[in-house]
Amino acid sequence: MQRIHWHATTSRPLWNAQASRSIEQAALTQPQHPSLMQRAGQAVADLARTVAPQAHQAWVLCGPGNNGGDGLVAASHLARRGLKVGVHWLGNPDTCSDNTHAAWQQARQTTVEWLSLHATPSLTTEDVVIDALLGLGQRARSDADATPLQQLLQRSYASAGHSIAVDLPTGLDTDHGTWLPGYTPPETWQPSSRHTLSLLTLKPGLFTAHGRDACGDIWWDDLECTDWLQQQPPSAWLSGPAPQARRRHNSHKGSFGDVLVIGGAPGMVGAAILAASAALHHGAGRTLLHLLNTPEFSVYPPLPDLMLPDADSARGHLAHATVVCGCGGGQAVHAWLPAVLEQAPRLVLDADALNALARDETLHHAVQARRARGHATILTPHPLEAARLLRQSTAEVQAQRLTAAQTLADNLQCTVLLKGSGSIIASPGETPHINPTGNPRLAIGGTGDVLAGILAARWQADLPAHAVASQAAWEHGALADQWPAQRALIASALAQAQLQSL
Numbered sequence: 001m002q003r004i005h006w007h008a009t010t011s012r013p014l015w016n017a018q019a020s021r022s023i024e025q026a027a028l029t030q031p032q033h034p035s036l037m038q039r040a041g042q043a044v045a046d047l048a049r050t051v052a053p054q055a056h057q058a059w060v061l062c063g064p065g066n067n068g069g070d071g072l073v074a075a076s077h078l079a080r081r082g083l084k085v086g087v088h089w090l091g092n093p094d095t096c097s098d099n100t101h102a103a104w105q106q107a108r109q110t111t112v113e114w115l116s117l118h119a120t121p122s123l124t125t126e127d128v129v130i131d132a133l134l135g136l137g138q139r140a141r142s143d144a145d146a147t148p149l150q151q152l153l154q155r156s157y158a159s160a161g162h163s164i165a166v167d168l169p170t171g172l173d174t175d176h177g178t179w180l181p182g183y184t185p186p187e188t189w190q191p192s193s194r195h196t197l198s199l200l201t202l203k204p205g206l207f208t209a210h211g212r213d214a215c216g217d218i219w220w221d222d223l224e225c226t227d228w229l230q231q232q233p234p235s236a237w238l239s240g241p242a243p244q245a246r247r248r249h250n251s252h253k254g255s256f257g258d259v260l261v262i263g264g265a266p267g268m269v270g271a272a273i274l275a276a277s278a279a280l281h282h283g284a285g286r287t288l289l290h291l292l293n294t295p296e297f298s299v300y301p302p303l304p305d306l307m308l309p310d311a312d313s314a315r316g317h318l319a320h321a322t323v324v325c326g327c328g329g330g331q332a333v334h335a336w337l338p339a340v341l342e343q344a345p346r347l348v349l350d351a352d353a354l355n356a357l358a359r360d361e362t363l364h365h366a367v368q369a370r371r372a373r374g375h376a377t378i379l380t381p382h383p384l385e386a387a388r389l390l391r392q393s394t395a396e397v398q399a400q401r402l403t404a405a406q407t408l409a410d411n412l413q414c415t416v417l418l419k420g421s422g423s424i425i426a427s428p429g430e431t432p433h434i435n436p437t438g439n440p441r442l443a444i445g446g447t448g449d450v451l452a453g454i455l456a457a458r459w460q461a462d463l464p465a466h467a468v469a470s471q472a473a474w475e476h477g478a479l480a481d482q483w484p485a486q487r488a489l490i491a492s493a494l495a496q497a498q499l500q501s502l
């Protein structure tokens, strides 16, 4: 068992519900001693002792399926270790799986107390509550059968103690990180600590949308199935940092490429300056900023390192620079898009450039056509911008973030970085990435502009857009994660921040 650290130095594979089932089925083709369920339950009990070492009591909520079976095994171990264990089991010995039946028999040999449906153990903040109600097999249900399970779950939210979810929190969608109707915990739910032990595989839904809030600390046990995991292609990757790049001593300002930022219409100059400042501070060889219908002296505070080309001069740079287009661009950015889409070899489209794209169908074709010319494009929409581009509601995008990003990437034949908690990076023909870094302190104006600037600075000519987007999102989030608690996080300071060694 290992804890998943957001700042792990390598990427990690994730498997969705279907792929996890395939791995489980493959593993079950050979006799397992001990069984996967025994290993899972043992791991849950071990985690309970790790996170709640002072616990005298455990309340184990066991559902009707194999997730409940894992809970029963854990309950037996905890009872044998001397804890007072109360168990709710919603299963039926006549209909449950063989493994769960064995787990039930095993638990009956111990001191566990079988609780009636309406009993609620009285726990202290040092005790532990284990949610083994539903795992991979959960689905939305509106019939009466679901009610006792939901009621039990809601009662557990009102209980004191450390919380451990087995495999995934009950009600959290494995693949999308959204809550099934009726399962959302109340805002007031504040367990002593919150943990999820993901079994066999790590799943995408743990890391995006509501996943991070739902899971708390994420732990993973592969149940000694490494061989089976290696045979199943991942459904997604959890992003890691870029490999350390070394600058050759014999380099010059042309060696690291030009970044040209086009944006900053009157009233929104700051957005373009933030993107340019981020590019400047993240290693662009030269950073050029063209403001749209805004006088140059609007660049305040002055950044003497920036070049401020007029429109003609900026046009002359389009064919070789990495271009960031749209930050604070207003309506004026629209006029630039045909030339930018035609010429820029590497292009980051953000904010108002995305809104222009959503309004103008002819620009869609221009974006699609870039790939055939060997020109690469990264779109950086937040959920509302993605919704406009997909002609959906924001809620629909957020309900299926991976699908939304992939659809947009396929439609427009480019890389899409869908921002928010657990940003998604999708490209045609590539396995999507989910970014594990970042935190709600980033939910302020201007941090997206900083991301666009970091992306451009990091985008050397030979790097594929998918990898660049994944690594830049990781770095942007890690900067926020390292931010001192006592210092306000503001976008202009973020643009200038450097990553501490990890």
Ligand SMILES: NC(=O)C1=CN([C@@H]2O[C@H](COP(=O)(O)OP(=O)(O)OC[C@H]3O[C@@H](n4cnc5c(N)ncnc54)[C@H](O)[C@@H]3O)[C@@H](O)[C@H]2O)[C@@H](O)CC1
Residues within 6 Å of the ligand: 024, 036, 037, 040, 041, 063, 064, 065, 066, 067, 068, 070, 099, 133, 134, 135, 136, 137, 138, 139, 140, 141, 145, 146, 149, 166, 167, 168, 199, 200
């Ligand atoms: N098969 C195995 O040997 C292993 C299974 N494992 C555990 O097994 C879990 C998957 O087990 P299952 O496939 O039995 O699935 P679950 O235990 O998630 O639940 C399926 C059962 O719950 C019922 N159900 C589904 N949605 C419901 C709802 N909304 N309200 C009320 N009842 C609902 C279904 O009718 C079914 O009886 C994994 O998440 C993991 O915890 C692990 O121990 C690894 C090994």
Ligand SMILES: Nc1ncnc2c1ncn2[C@@H]1O[C@H](COP(=O)(O)OP(=O)(O)O)[C@@H](O)[C@H]1O
Residues within 6 Å of the ligand: 351, 382, 418, 419, 420, 421, 422, 423, 437, 438, 439, 440, 441, 442, 443, 444, 445, 446, 447, 448, 449, 450, 451, 476, 477
């Ligand atoms: N809760 C969060 N967790 C992680 N990252 C977040 C969170 N909220 C916002 N972010 C990040 O902050 C940035 C905000 O960008 P955006 O919405 O475009 O803002 P703006 O346009 O004002 O710059 C994105 O990179 C997004 O992924």
